[in-house]
Amino acid sequence: MIKVLLLLLTTLASTALAETESTFDEPSCLASNIQFWYDIYTKYDQSDGLIIDANSPEVHILEHISLPSNPKKLKLLVLRTKANFSQVGIKVRLIRGIKSRFEAGVKNYLRLKPLIEEEVFNQGLPKEISLLPHVESSFNPKARSKVGAKGLWQVMPSTARMYGFNPKKLMDPTYNTKAGLAVLSDNFNELGSWPLALTAYNHGLQGVKRAVKEVGSLDTCKIISEYKGSRFGTSSRNFYASFLAVLRILKERDLF
Numbered sequence: 001m002i003k004v005l006l007l008l009l010t011t012l013a014s015t016a017l018a019e020t021e022s023t024f025d026e027p028s029c030l031a032s033n034i035q036f037w038y039d040i041y042t043k044y045d046q047s048d049g050l051i052i053d054a055n056s057p058e059v060h061i062l063e064h065i066s067l068p069s070n071p072k073k074l075k076l077l078v079l080r081t082k083a084n085f086s087q088v089g090i091k092v093r094l095i096r097g098i099k100s101r102f103e104a105g106v107k108n109y110l111r112l113k114p115l116i117e118e119e120v121f122n123q124g125l126p127k128e129i130s131l132l133p134h135v136e137s138s139f140n141p142k143a144r145s146k147v148g149a150k151g152l153w154q155v156m157p158s159t160a161r162m163y164g165f166n167p168k169k170l171m172d173p174t175y176n177t178k179a180g181l182a183v184l185s186d187n188f189n190e191l192g193s194w195p196l197a198l199t200a201y202n203h204g205l206q207g208v209k210r211a212v213k214e215v216g217s218l219d220t221c222k223i224i225s226e227y228k229g230s231r232f233g234t235s236s237r238n239f240y241a242s243f244l245a246v247l248r249i250l251k252e253r254d255l256f
Helices: 002-023 028-042 071-086 099-122 127-137 157-162 173-191 194-203 205-215 220-226 234-252
Strands: 048-053 061-066 092-096
Touching: 028 048, 028 099, 028 220, 028 234, 048 071, 061 071, 071 092, 099 127, 099 173, 127 173, 127 194, 127 234, 157 173, 173 194, 173 205, 194 205, 194 220, 194 234, 205 220, 220 234
Parallel strands: none
Antiparallel strands: 048 061, 048 092
């Protein structure tokens, strides 16, 4: 009886592992986008500006420009570049390399990894989810966005209140992690898909629900390529691809 129980538990564990692995496999439809973000994290740094088509679901580098450190010169260069492409009917987006910031984030990740993984485990979520702060904050516990998002998981104060968390405590890594995971858990429970749950972390749960309804599919690739929502821009379309790029990098380094 004990042998049968152990065999059953082993089988269930193997099945769960296989499902998790397949959940976060790199889909071929996102290959170029994943490679783009892989390069943003590992190849290009702050002086590298990559100009991409803001309306294209598939990322293609239209131009690689060297960014000046002077803020005024930088602003003029970006405006001039966007105007040049606008003349031929292309709306572009500038993506800046973050190699140095990412490497600093890896050091923070290794320091905070036990804390994050414990919270992820306690909530019964896939271990891969623990890597999301690389995308959100480069694992900087003190990170603040221009719109007010705070901490490792870049939780908005309004979102924290909605889930019963105190916005004043969001700079604490453990507290911030609990809040971020609460949002992700809710996203997954509503959508039943981790790729979509992660996309919703950036675009909002209701926004992804609307995308699913309009496209008529739960397929992440189909939504990324076909959904034309006005707020579903470069960041939302690329959020899951950037997460998969981080996962690849850390697996290659045997850090995950």
